[in-house]
Amino acid sequence: MRRWLIEGALAVVALLLGSFFLATTLSEGDAWPLWAELAAGLVAIAGLVLFRRSRPVALTLVLIPFGLLFGMPMGAAPIALFAVALYRPARVAVGVAAVHAVSLAGVYLIALGPTRVYWESVTFMVLLDVIVVAIAMLVRSQRQLVRSFAERARQAEQGQQLRLEQARLGERERIAREMHDVLAHRISLLAVHAGALEVRREAPEGERAAAGVIRQSAYEALEDLRQVIGMLREPADDRPQPTLADVPALIEQSREAGARVELELGAAGPVPAGLGRHAYRIVQEALTNARKHAPGASVRVAVTGHAERGLVVEVDNALVAGGPTLPGAGAGLVGIGERVQLAGGRLEHGPTTAGEFRLRAWLPWTP
Template sequence: MRRWLVEAALAGTALALGSFFLATTLNEGDGWPIGVELVAGTVAITALIRYRRSRPVALALVLVVLGLLFGLPMGATPIALFGVALYRTAAVAVAVTAVHAVSLATVYLIALGPTRIYWEATTFLVLLHVILVGIGMLVRSQRRLVRSWAERAREAEQGDELRVEQARLAERERIAREMHDVLAHRISLLAVHAGALEVRRDAPRSEREAAGVIRQSAYEALEELRQVIGMLREPAEDRPQPTLDDVPALIAQSREAGERVELRLAADGVPAGVGRHAYRVVQEALTNARKHAPGAHVRVAVTGHAEQGLVVEVGNPLRAGGSGLPGSGTGLVGLRERVQLAGGRLDHGPTATGEFQLRAWLPWTP
């Protein structure tokens, strides 16, 4: 709406100035018939509205010629010169203004001769155009200054955001290091005690086997902890990530720890990224089952194809109580966020048959 108001105001100004120049020409008994003047004025004002932003130099040169031949188009000429000063460099604006001044002075000298009217008319028109061009150059400089201030403010804001993000990353790394120091010490003690129990000759064979599983799990926990800490320092592409092919090994580890897990894997050619998400879904589901339904029979099914997508389903009977293992309560929240970021869906909760079921759908995206 504002643009249309500006265009209307410019057209009205050009028409008013052109009418003044046309009336002056008619009073002196010169000029073209009024019909020709109206056609020339309409063409000049239409071109001014349409091309003053996109082609200001070409428009100004055309209107200079029309303004020297006709009276009504003279009103659009100063506005066209103002547009040159507004949308082009100062050198271009000065050059076009100089061409117009020289042309105007030459044509008027030929038509009027070195009379008083010639000097008055030439001085008035040249000063009018020079003043408008100067105003246009000032407006252009002011706009560039405002844009430079806005750019500096934006860069300063981005610098503040970058510093805040760097501070967050540094704090996360510090917390992760502290976590590594504490957990590594505790897990190492667990592995040492489990190893001692494993080599005791007077311990039953089942206890020694369980101690071996604990020692191996503690060792793997230490390795995974080191990998998590390494995520803060290394690009993710440099670290090997689990895929769907690693799910059977994950199930085997759970079985060695005493869980009863049934696996049905019916998906081939799964992209590595999708398989990694599926692995994490199964891993978190088995952890929850071990915490909240120890000893329950867990069913894991991973099925799908390229047209359907990948579906991961994990179910186990609901049981009162749990294993007593500590938990943050945010595992499923983080898992839902992971699945949603991958473009999938995650549903979980008790069913009517007295089971807890977790179902994740992942798009088959390479």
């Protein structure tokens, strides 16, 4: 609908320009019959509506001699030239405009001679072509600029999505490596105990056979686990996995780096290793985000809970307005959310009314 409205408006403009040129021709007394002029004008406008976008160069080259013979088609020629400069390269538009100017100057020189009217007419038409081509090039440049901005925005959005997916994948791989260590340890213990039961002489033959089956199955399961998940382990990732007991050392490292961090550990009872590992990673990533987005701000870390209510990890830091911040893509919070979701917990984060940024994660107390 919008396209046809534009085409209709351009047809009206071409009709008005053609009427102006026809009136000028009639005043000079050398015009064709009025019905011939109107028919030529309708044909030119029809060609403008049908071929302005698809074949602007051919349309303009047809309208140039057509407009030199009749007055009405001259109104469609500048609009066709505008389409050439809008949809084709600049060199093509300049070449077509030059053809129009040379043809016009030659025909007018034969018809009028080197008179004042000739120079005025040629100057007017050449200036009209220059203005039309210049405006079309400006519109073309503006459209290209808008398209480039849209493409950059699309690429930036795709890059952000890629970074978020990489963060999720990295967090899942790290969790998989941690689970590999935990499961490998437990399966190894199972195999050891089964092997001990198998070699006990006082045990019945049936129990020793069952223990042998359990030991062999445990070894096979351990080997399968290493083949499936062990490939995720990085070459330098052979250190033991952290637990909740390592959080004070992590806080101390942040303090040595210049951060002001307060720690509150209020977990009642021994925390399961897997749960403590999740809490450690959440605190670690939250401290990293605080250093990036609120450098120099005080940070409060609280890890509280018990077996009945679960474990709660809270990290608060003051918001820094106008201060220097390190660039970030928001992948840290995505990684924390991925870990909390896989652990079956809940995550809340955002600014508070007290002018702080709060991150609160609840994790179920599972062994």
